[in-house]
Amino acid sequence: MRLDRILFVGLILALLAGCATGSGSARSRPAAESNPENPKTKAAALYTDLGQKYMAQGKLEVALENLNKALAADNNHADAHTVIALLYERIGDNAKAEEHYRRAAQLVPKSGSENNNYGAFLCKLGRFDESAVYFERAVSDPFYKTPVVALTNSGTCAIKGGKLDVAERDLRAALGRAPDNSEALFQMATVLYRRDDFFRARAFIQRYEAVGQSSADALLLGRNIELRLGNGDAAREYTRRLRGQFPESEQARSLDASGSR
Structure with a gap:
């Protein structure tokens, strides 16, 4: 064991x-x-x-x-x-x-x-x-x-x-060992977002979602990436999904507190 x-x-x-x-x-x-x-x-x-x-x-x-x-x-x-x-x-x-x-x-x-x-x-x-x-x-x-x-x-x-x-x-x-490892994909998106490399960050979030994953953290990150890329429609779609899938989450509440749409 x-x-x-x-x-x-x-x-x-x-x-x-x-x-x-x-x-x-x-x-x-x-x-x-x-x-x-x-x-x-x-x-x-x-x-x-x-x-x-x-x-x-x-x-x-x-x-x-x-x-x-x-x-x-x-x-x-x-x-x-x-x-x-x-x-x-x-x-x-x-x-x-x-x-x-x-x-x-x-x-x-x-x-x-x-x-x-x-x-x-x-x-x-x-x-x-x-x-x-x-x-x-x-x-x-x-x-x-x-x-x-x-x-x-x-x-x-x-x-x-x-x-x-x-x-x-x-x-x-x-x-490199496990290309579909969802947590590694999400964390790579996080790293690239913090480095202001928003296009590559978006690619990793998309790969994360492509393996069938969904989480409040990833949806919020996806929203923030799209905002930094100037894509308001995509950011609003992430917001809609976050509130719909995880309405009681801290991430959703943070958007409600800020009045985000």
């Missing part, structure tokens, strides 16, 4: 329900990491699985009880540390969440999944430079099945940190 965390989408429940992005990393096991044949490790895996299932059901106290049992059985079980980190993050205990994300990454220091997870968490805390180290480690894992996740997370985090050159580099690398 490997859990991979996507920074830009709140997928904790999806991950816990077994809908993760498939980050399984085949790797040699460091001395500190669990031996999967050890009975204590098997017990830890069982309790971790139970903890995931209870989290998916919203039974957080029971989930925490099982995850603590997992770590009591085998404190070097990286998956148990990852899942309990997710739980602590969910209830707002960032100190304990970081402790366990960090421990998971220490146990499997070359694993794409654990390094991506810790990087995503650090980015959420605004520790952009620290997060970049872990995203780089994640991408460097030759057995990491979804390096696009870490590349996209890295690019998204670089935008937040104001490093648009790094963001464009990593997002282009992500799109």
